Amino acid sequence: MIQLKDVSYVRLGSPDLESAENFATTCLGLQIAERGKKDLYLRSDARAHTLCYSEGDPGDQTVGFEVEDEASLQEAASTLESLGHAVHAGSAHEAEQRKVKAFIGFRDPTGNHVELVVRPERSGRRYFASRDAGITGFSHIGLNSTDPGRDERFWTQVCNARVSDRIGDIPLMRVNAIHHTIALVRAPKAGIQHINHQVESSDDVLRSYYFLSGRRVPIVFGPGRHPTSGARFLYFKGPDGMIFEYSVGVDEIEDEATHRPRQFGFEPTSFCMWGAKPAGMALPNN
């Protein structure tokens, strides 16, 4: 079994690094860690980077998860290969690009590009945001799935993810105590459906709602509150149509051994208990 410890980073292709940088700093509120010729590294917490834009096709989307050590990485590679997943062993140069010691890449059953990494770099300097959005860190992703049942089996049986709750047939899955690190979202093709950053307080969620509305950033869902994780949230659209989420107050699972996933009906109140309706954003399972 592959043991995922945490989500580590997201890599996104973008044809226009300048507007990506503009959005990331003036709207999203991340800190520029490093600006390469063809790469833009962004920080959101104590890690050296949690988001990287690379010049290229916006369809190129990768999510990295941290594993324990290099032995775990080798073990994961053979597990995946035995299950028929092609595994790419990262070169030294590619590892450097990702600011990790070593990594492997593969595709999940839907075709999402996933990397498992060892020793991602942290920074000695604290995170200092470009705007005071109250971000405390990169926390989870929504991942497209063409078959949530099949992909739930992959993530839980191969990668040791655990289901915290389900809405209809789509699972919210954890890899540590946090309610979910991976949310599967039914979609026609592979891709990252949203990227979550946690903020300090509900005040930050509401402040950003007015701040982003005032800058004509499309708000696609919220402000709202998820009855599953308890988090107050705001979803909005960034460059190349990528959806970003701010949220605060995600529950932690107190007793790993006895937690039983709750079943929520597939209906709007299962996604927002305040009454927000998604606009221009596919609900999981739509």
Added chain:
Amino acid sequence: MNNGRAIPLINSVCYVRLAVGEPGASARFVSDIFGLQRVADLDGEIAFRSDDRFRTVSLGRKAPDGASIGIEVWDDDALKEIGRRLREAGFTAREATADECRRRYVQSALLAADASGNRIDLVVRPTRSGRRYFPARDAGIVEFHGVGLRTTDHARDLAFWRALGAEVSDWVGDIAYLRIDGLHHRVTLYPSKRNGILYAAFEVEALDQIMQNSYFMQESQIRIVQGPGREPASRQMFLHVEGPDGLIFSYVNGMAKLDEKPRLARQFPLTATSLCDWGSESKDVPELGAPA
């Protein structure tokens, strides 16, 4: 806060009596939309509950003594003291008749007016109810919280409230937040071109209910005057909505409590960020906005 007395003179804002063109139509807004419990009709006034008091809102037809706010006074001795202080300060305050007391559901009262002409009832033993509050809609209301008042004579109106033992917690420009108990404020005086009740505020359980009510009002096509927002000075979250006849009803939650220690009133500038921490603005109600 107690003006040298062992016990305070006043201890709550206990009701608002509102004057409207069509009480029946307004009553539907107050109960079905806003979420108060309709309890009784008396002499053409429709009464509503929001907590364990017998009534905190009543709607009557527009009449000379139609609108007033009720301030709960400690006892009849305190009422005498207040009468003396108000008359000394040059305000009129007369004893309510038995019929006026009955219509206000109180045992005794002084009917006063501030310098702007806002009618303020100083009342003793307002009626409580033995039954718990049970509204028609789950808006999450737990208590009538307080009022915003328009003032045309800021300095004299402040003198009126100080005679009752109220103190300024903070200023935003010349907007004065007045405290009469352990909370940051129960009454807010808004400089204005006219007098009158600006809003009646009702405490809800949590942010969840502020937001649920915000989406409910949008779906019900009720105009949100301002909010959801948060007052920086008091930390209170708010949603101001407009009912019939321009009445503003508010859901509030999370106001700061003040301890007994003396505290300077803080001065905030009259800017949008002093009125709402989150960034909500009021476009149409001048008292709630700041000059651009």
